[in-house]
Amino acid sequence: MMDNSSTRMLSWDVVAILAYTAAVVPLQWIELSSSIRIVFLAPVLLFLPGFTLTTVLFPGGPTKDTRATNELSSERGDDGVSRLDLVERTAVSVGVSAGLLPLFAFGFDLVLGQVVGPIIAVTAVFSAIMAIIGRYRRSQLLERDRFEVPVREWFERSVTSTTEESTGAATVNIVLAVSVLLAIGAVGVAFAIPQQGATFTDFAVGSEQDGEFVTDGYPEDLAIGETAEMAVLIENSEGEPREYSVAVRFERVQNGTVTAVENADEFAVTVESGETIIQNHSVTRLMTGENVRLRFFLYRGEPPTDPGPETAYRSVHVWIHTD
Structure with a gap:
């Protein structure tokens, strides 16, 4: 008959996993520095999903003979339960975790219509x-047969290697452990750090019709001294609030070259991260002649005294004809 220690559903590793996962869930929506994100988020992405799944599929631990000989092979015990050596379990955990992430992304695509x-x-x-299901599976085995994370054994070995082995051997063990942690952290950078290449600002000019922005409908024929209403769209996907400035000017173009410019106006607007604003702006044509276009320059922050395509973050234009 099994004693209480062999039938209890929670163990220290399950409690640790539950506490850790509960702590990292809010980090999905909290802005953190890159180093903190690596430390806290890489394990839950690249190790824990596979590790906890292996406790469900392989609840049995290596036999005593396997532990003694340090064999790195899986086996099936007399009770028919498949077993994995700790090193194999760790390797399988990382591989399965990496394989699960694309499956989660595929599920997002089916359910939410987006991969992210x-x-x-x-x-x-x-x-x-x-982790909970795996602990239940392990609790159904005899205590000597179930998989447990041998923290006490690791501690005793580390003390022995430090006190009895040479300084060089102990140093090699420490360097090897640190190298493994750094390797896992480096792989987790791609998942834990927001990719800077994905940040951008969408900038467009058009008109507003029935409360919706459209890229046409703006007045193409504008007489001298006539005023027109233009709609400017700014979408902030930079990952943080931004203060934008928009400079507007007329340009006369001959054979692809700007031969004259006339500044029209400028305005500033603050856009929150993930927000899209439509700013209506009135412009009055003062420049005479043919081949005139109205150009909008977008700046992050204050614009220079002489705005132009060389200094602008984004620029768009529309051609203006004379009635």
Whole structure:
């Protein structure tokens, strides 16, 4: 008959996983520095999903003979339960975790219509559920047969290697452990750090019709001294609030070359991260002649005294004809 220690559903590793996953879920929506994101988020993306799943599929630990000989092979015990050596389990955990992430992204695409989703929260919840199921599977085995994370054994070995082995051997062990952690952290950078190449600002000029922005409908025929209403769209996908400035000027173009310019106006607007604003702006034509275009320059922050395409962050233009 099994004692209480062999039938209890929670163990220290399950409690640690539940506490850790509960702590990292809010980080999906909290802005953090890159180093902090690597430390806290890489394990839940690249290790825990696979590790907890292996406790469900392989609840048995290596036999005593396997532990003694340090064999790195999986086996099936007399009770028919598949077993993995700790090194194999770790390798499988990383590989399975890397394989699960595209499956989660595919699920987002089917359900939400987009690949990007709450990946951190989903992997954390998945890991927590698998940890509980895995602990139940392990509790059904005899205590000597179940998989447990041998923290006490690791501690005793580290103390022995530090006190009994040579300084060089102990140093090699420490360097090897640090190298593994750095390798896992480096792989996690792609998932844990927002990719800077994905940040951008969308900038367009058109007209507003029935409360909707359209890229046409603006007045193409504008007489000298006539005023027209233009709609300017700014979409901030930079990952943080931005203060934008828009400079407007008329340009006369001959054979592809700007031969004359006349500044019309400028305005500033603050756009929150992820927000899209439509700013209506009135312009009055003063420049005479043919081949005249109205050009809008977008700046992040204050514009220079002489705005132009060389200094602008974005620029768009529309051609203006004379009635």
